Amino acid sequence: MAAVKIAFTVKKSSRPEIPRKAIYRLSIYLRCLQRLKANGIRTVSSEALAAAVGVKSTQLRKDLTYFGQFGTRGLGYDVEQLVTLVSDVLGTTRLQPVILVGVGNLGSALLFYRGFQQEGFEIVAAFDQFPQKKQSRRFATPVLGMDQTTEIIRKHGVKMAVLTVPPEAAQAVANTLIDAGITGILNFSTITLQVPEDVMVNNVNLAIELENLSYFVQH
Amino acid sequence: MAAVKIAFTVKKSSRPEIPRKAIYRLSIYLRCLQRLKANGIRTVSSEALAAAVGVKSTQLRKDLTYFGQFGTRGLGYDVEQLVTLVSDVLGTTRLQPVILVGVGNLGSALLFYRGFQQEGFEIVAAFDQFPQKKQSRRFATPVLGMDQTTEIIRKHGVKMAVLTVPPEAAQAVANTLIDAGITGILNFSTITLQVPEDVMVNNVNLAIELENLSYFVQH
Structure with missing residues (x-):
């Protein structure tokens, strides 16, 4: 590999195809670097x-x-610089707007969870078929009707959505969100969403993760 | 492949190594089959x-x-029989006991989430360093002290744990759980757990999933 003279140059253009797992690992590195930084550690070796x-x-x-x-x-990584650069690559140096769609059982739990905000994501609005019914639970986030998704997405320039609607509604809701400008969906419904090539879907299903463990603890 | 005369024989012994992704897909098939069953559909083709x-x-x-x-x-699958068999393979034909360790922000959200129970998992107890403080929130699940984990795991024959403790505590807590008999961990902490070969860890990190999307929506 040719030596690169200037340290910490982030290649923004002509970037090679990066494996998704490498992006996940960047997030893990970032968490670890943040702990080192909080503990006053200034440099760290790759080992x-x-x-x-x-x-x-x-x-x-x-x-x-x-x-x-x-x-x-020989000197290792400068912890603070690496935190800044990895955050920049991941796009978490500023608070990013996110919407949540489907304020049912899981959606409610996620609205109570303040961890997203701690990590740089702000749920600017939640949407539900029956917003009045759901609003009464007094979340910090406003719960709006489904007819307002497009307006809010465009107003806040939202790119990411957390999808916690029932499976039978998921595809139609995803289509609406994508039309309005959403390009990243964190999908908690148990269906496989059909989306255009430029839209990224990450699937999370907590019950399925447990079911998967259940298989392994028995066999 | 040789034709197998008896339909629906589940091979329990001498099973080949099954890819983890195939187990995940089984869960997805099961959800779909359950919807078909609920809609009164009795047979379905593989297509x-x-x-x-x-x-x-x-x-x-x-x-x-x-x-x-x-x-x-030519006849396809009998929906009801396939539901039963896939459930049996995944071990979800009976309610399985699970514990949750770490009643912080995310742990609380998961205790409010009733989806696990709907899918065949019962959180029999939650554990926290400060159980009195956490108990006051009146969850349906009892919140006990960390010193009671071993007793409860053995009493209920619990094999699976949901781990929602801070990263700095995660490895030590995992060690205790494994010593007590836990062989499947749903790990929400952002560290990579070191576990014996016969223990399965599934990692879920909601903020990291969002961060991963964040990378893709920008590049």
Whole structure:
């Protein structure tokens, strides 16, 4: 590999196709770096950082080179600079607006969960078929009617949506959100969404994760 | 492949190594089959079932053959029988006991979420470092002290735990749970747990899923 003179150059253009797993690992590295920073640690070797997050140091170095050249040979990584750069790559240096659609059982639980905000995501609005009924629970987030999704998405420039509607409604709701400008969906419904190529769907299903464990604990 | 005469034989012994993704897909098939059953549909072809869940029919048939021979050529699958058999493979035909450890922000949200119970999992107890403080929120589930984990795990024969403790506590707590008999952990903390080979960990991190989307919506 050719030596790159300027440390911390983030390649923004002509970036190679980056494996999705590498992006997940960046998030894990970031959490670890934030803990180091909070503990007053200023530099960290790739070996130490890799060990702390449970990957091989070759993997860590490879993941970081997708985004430019980080660190100085023999000195390791500057923790604060790496936090800033990884946050920048992940787009979490500023609070990002997110909407939540479907204020049922799980949607309500997620509205009570303040962890998204702590990590740089603000749920600017929630939507439900019966907003009056759901609003009475007094969430910090306003619960609006489904007919207001497009307006709010455009007004706040929202790109990401948390989808917690019943499976039979999920595809139609996703279509509406995508038409309004949503390009990233965190899908909690148990159906496989059909979306255009430029839309990314991450599927999370807590019951299915437990069911998967259930299979393994028995066999 | 040799024809198997007896339909619906579930191979319990000498089962080949089954990809984890196939187990996830079984859960998705099950949800779809349950919807078909609820709608009074008695048989379904592999093509129709595959289309409904968004996989290729060859994939569906391959996944099911891991567990024996299902369906009759030309007649398709008997929906009710397939529901029963897939549930049996996944171990969700009876309510399974689960514990939750760490009643913070996310742990509380999950205790309010009733979806686990609907899918066959009962959170028999929750544990926290400060149980009195957390109990006051009046969850349906009792919140006990960390010193009671081993007793409860053994008493209820619990195999699965939902881990929602802070990252710095996660490994030590996991060790205690595993010593007491837990073999499946749904890990919401952002560290990679080190566990023995016979213990399965499924990692879920909602903020990381959003962060991952955040990367893609920007690039």
